[in-house]
Every structure is written in structure tokens, then in C-alpha cells.
Amino acid sequence: MTTGAPQARISSFRRTFVVLLVLAPVVWAAGFLRFVDQVPRPGPVQAAQADAVVVLTGGSGRLEAGFELLSDRRAERLFVSGVNARVTKQQMRSRAGQTVTNTLFACCVELGHEAKDTLGNATETAAWVRKNEVRSILLVTSNYHMPRSRFELSLLLPDVVIHPFPVFAERVEMDRWWRHPETLQLLWTEFHKTLLSSLRELLS
Numbered sequence: 001m002t003t004g005a006p007q008a009r010i011s012s013f014r015r016t017f018v019v020l021l022v023l024a025p026v027v028w029a030a031g032f033l034r035f036v037d038q039v040p041r042p043g044p045v046q047a048a049q050a051d052a053v054v055v056l057t058g059g060s061g062r063l064e065a066g067f068e069l070l071s072d073r074r075a076e077r078l079f080v081s082g083v084n085a086r087v088t089k090q091q092m093r094s095r096a097g098q099t100v101t102n103t104l105f106a107c108c109v110e111l112g113h114e115a116k117d118t119l120g121n122a123t124e125t126a127a128w129v130r131k132n133e134v135r136s137i138l139l140v141t142s143n144y145h146m147p148r149s150r151f152e153l154s155l156l157l158p159d160v161v162i163h164p165f166p167v168f169a170e171r172v173e174m175d176r177w178w179r180h181p182e183t184l185q186l187l188w189t190e191f192h193k194t195l196l197s198s199l200r201e202l203l204s
Helices: 003-038 064-072 090-094 102-106 118-131 143-156 181-203
Strands: 052-056 077-081 108-112 136-142 163-166
Touching: 003 143, 003 181, 052 064, 052 118, 064 077, 064 090, 064 102, 064 108, 064 136, 064 163, 077 118, 090 102, 090 108, 102 108, 118 143, 118 181, 143 163, 143 181
Parallel strands: 052 077, 052 136, 077 108, 136 163
Antiparallel strands: none
């Protein structure tokens, strides 16, 4: 009985396994670099005109940017997703300060209290968008969070135009990000969260 064929198959399997083992880190690194390239860099952001502004809570400067966009009439209404259940609309009104008038805040600002994470933000926002027949939004979130947020929203709102309006946190150093451990860790974490979102969609 010849053992040549089984041994050849085993040898071929081993070679394939070694190749995959060598290529996996390269592919992983390439994917990470592609993700980082999609993260908006600090600089002037031209706000588009849209039906609504959507702010995803969780980072500094997001609410302030959303209120300014509403005040500048870049959109007719503002939806804030992921607001703590204990925060009332009156308390949120105090956050707006003088940026938004009382009349504008009363008529045009709505709060969502259900979202606990990015997927929850997307689900909560999608429900609000459909209810209000919104066709385009200005999405306000941190720059590092923008790729995953847009991905999650685009899955639930394929027919809605999403205009990104990134907010740039001082602690996120996108210039030579690899030299800043905190930024590198943040980007690395966001990359893997985005991968998990993609995998969830692929398996659904």
C-alpha cells in the first residue's frame, strides 16, 4: 500500500497553513492601516445642508457641535442619541446655553434615551429617522468613531444620505498617530470593533 498520496496531502496542507500563518498578520495590518486612513483628520469641516442633525453622545464637543449646526440652520431639527435616562430635556437645554434659542430648542430638539452603544445609536436613530421621514442627516460624532458609526447607520438606512461632521478631540493625535500610545490604542480598539460589526453583518 502506497502512502505517497496521503503524505503529499499532509505536506500540502502544512505549506498552506504556514503561508496563511505568515500572511494573516500582513492582511490584519493592511486592514488596520486602511481603517486609519478612513478616520477624518483635524481641519476645517464644511457642513452640508441636511434634513436633520444627529449627535451620538459619548465624546467631548459633540453636543456643542450639534447645537451650533442647528443654530446655523444647517438642518431643521436635531436628534441626540444615547442620552442618559436621568438627563431631562431641561437639563439638556442648559447645555445648549446661548447657542440655541428657547424657541428653537423647544420645537426642534429631540432626545433618545435607549441607546447604550454604537449599534444602539444606529437602531435608535434609524427609528427616529423613519418616523420623521428624514432623507438626509448630518452625523456628529468623534472622528475616530465616524467610520463605525457611518457603517452601522448605512446598514439600517441605505436610502438616507449621511453627511459626516467629525469632532476632533485634543487627546486624539492623528498626526503621526503611531507615536502616540493613547491614540494608537484607541484606533486599534475601534478597528476591531468595526471588524466585529462587519462580521455580525456578514453572519446575519
